Amino acid sequence: MASAPEDPILERYFKGHKAAITSVDFSPNCKLLATASWDTFLMLWSLKPHTRAYRYVGHKDVVTSVQFSPQGNLLASASRDRTVRLWVPDRRGKSSEFKAHTAPVRSVDFSADGQLLVTASEDKSIKIWNMYRQRFLYSLYRHTHWVRCAKFSPDGRLIVSCSEDKTIKIWDTASKQCVNNFSDSVGFANFVDFNPNGTCIASAGSDHTVKIWDIRMNKLLQHYQVHSCGVNCLSFHPLGNSLVTASSDGTLKILDLLEGRLIYTLQGHTGPVFTVAFSKDGELFTSGGADTQVLLWKANFNQLNCKDPNKRNLKRLHFETSPHLLDIYPRSPHHHEDKKDIIEINPKLEVMDLQSSSPPVVDVISFDSTTTTDSAGQAVPEKGDDICGYFLNPSLVPESSSTTVKKKAEDSSDLPSESQRSVPLAVTDALEHIMEQLNVLTQTVSILEQRLTLTEDKLKGCLENQQKLFNVIQQRS
Numbered sequence: 478m479a480s481a482p483e484d485p486i487l488e489r490y491f492k493g494h495k496a497a498i499t500s501v502d503f504s505p506n507c508k509l510l511a512t513a514s515w516d517t518f519l520m521l522w523s524l525k526p527h528t529r530a531y532r533y534v535g536h537k538d539v540v541t542s543v544q545f546s547p548q549g550n551l552l553a554s555a556s557r558d559r560t561v562r563l564w565v566p567d568r569r570g571k572s573s574e575f576k577a578h579t580a581p582v583r584s585v586d587f588s589a590d591g592q593l594l595v596t597a598s599e600d601k602s603i604k605i606w607n608m609y610r611q612r613f614l615y616s617l618y619r620h621t622h623w624v625r626c627a628k629f630s631p632d633g634r635l636i637v638s639c640s641e642d643k644t645i646k647i648w649d650t651a652s653k654q655c656v657n658n659f660s661d662s663v664g665f666a667n668f669v670d671f672n673p674n675g676t677c678i679a680s681a682g683s684d685h686t687v688k689i690w691d692i693r694m695n696k697l698l699q700h701y702q703v704h705s706c707g708v709n710c711l712s713f714h715p716l717g718n719s720l721v722t723a724s725s726d727g728t729l730k731i732l733d734l735l736e737g738r739l740i741y742t743l744q745g746h747t748g749p750v751f752t753v754a755f756s757k758d759g760e761l762f763t764s765g766g767a768d769t770q771v772l773l774w775k776a777n778f779n780q781l782n783c784k785d786p787n788k789r790n791l792k793r794l795h796f797e798t799s800p801h802l803l804d805i806y807p808r809s810p811h812h813h814e815d816k817k818d819i820i821e822i823n824p825k826l827e828v829m830d831l832q833s834s835s836p837p838v839v840d841v842i843s844f845d846s847t848t849t850t851d852s853a854g855q856a857v858p859e860k861g862d863d864i865c866g867y868f869l870n871p872s873l874v875p876e877s878s879s880t881t882v883k884k885k886a887e888d889s890s891d892l893p894s895e896s897q898r899s900v901p902l903a904v905t906d907a908l909e910h911i912m913e914q915l916n917v918l919t920q921t922v923s924i925l926e927q928r929l930t931l932t933e934d935k936l937k938g939c940l941e942n943q944q945k946l947f948n949v950i951q952q953r954s
């Protein structure tokens with residue numbers, strides 16, 4: 478079927494990674510795109526044509542997740558090398574390294590104010606970090622298997638997480654307690670996120686399903702079965718009225734959440750699609766997968782659907798409440814095979830003048846500000862460059878250079894180089910030693926927390942068994 482003007486279209490594709498794409502994210506100003514890959518690199522692309530791309534070198538294993546901070550001055554990444562890194566997204570690529578997880582880290586997510594970072598790991602834990610001080614705050618333990626994803630709610634008061642233990646948990650950041658639990662007997666969620674107004678969560682399931690839950694009513698609202706393989710990722714449109722999903726069946730699907738139906742099937746990737754994300758203005762979305770390509774799509778339906786949901790919700794909502802998915806029908810599983818109005822878009826079947834982006838790539842070798850590395854082959858800094866870095870938080874740069882960063886971050890072809898303050902070598906060595914000791918201490922605390930949790934679980938099991946035994950004895954007597 479030929480695409481109508483309001484249908485999504487494939488605008489560009491980016492080539493530069495050497496292995497599968499695992500994660501994508503737009504900068505807040507929608508002018509830069511960050512991607513993560515199995516090739517162990519992060520890449521930063523400008524959406525301006527004919528500009529160079531930057532490849533950040535630092536992780537030692539697969540990079541599993543990447544996200545811009547809300548201000549756009551930091552880039553967080555997670556890796557199978559058990560570390561989390563914070564990067565300054567410029568051509569110098571300074572980074573800090575966090576070591577607290579004891580297994581591969583699967584996801585990173587900033588709070589809406591940028592003050593906190595949540596990380597999820599295969600060590601079954603979720604960890605929260607303070608971004609200003611760049612220090613570990615606390616862990617959340619209740620999952621019994623690998624945690625695949627953790628996300629803040631829009632207001633920062635809640636965290637949602639999903640695990641291979643087949644549960645989705647809601648956490649209160651004030652009490653640090655699990656306040657809600659959704660379980661599934663069939664498969665586990667690969668990815669989970671809040672809708673833009675924070676009243677619902679959506680999960681991308683290994684059982685090929687997409688589910689929408691109302692967290693206030695503890696109720697499953699919608700259950701889509703539109704993919705033929707596991708769903709790996711999803712992203713809400715900023716308006717909250719639609720959702721795009723990425724699946725191992727090689728397709729992207731766009732769901733109309735107000736009508737409760739599938740509206741578009743997009744075919745552009747060869748092989749599984751692992752990640753998808755809308756831009757902050759909703760005009761673009763991007764996807765990546767096993768074919769090593771990053772596809773950039775123009776949504777087009779952004780303007781089309783912008784006004785209708787607001788008008789429709791006016792009739793049935795109180796003035797003080799925002800629209801939520803409780804008003805959406807039907808609530809039963811949706812099978813769309815027989816629908817006649819689903820639009821399939823396959824760019825390969827159309828003659829299109831695509832802008833293929835294989836720009837010159839500049840390798841940016843990271844000099845860690847918080848750990849000492851002895852990696853062979855690292856670039857030698859130029860005369861006058863200060864390897865140690867003058868910051869704990871890479872966003873806390875001197876005023877003059879932070880102004881430059883803000884002004885020029887829009888154009889990655891002319892990214893800024895900050896002015897440096899010289900720090901005596903002895904002080905540098907002392908600071909690095911202190912940071913190493915703090916990393917060791919943090920890891921020790923993390924291990925102790927795990928052991929304490931296991932002890933609590935075993936004690937709980939013993940008490941339950943004792944109670945059962947006591948009941949049996951009472952009945953017999």
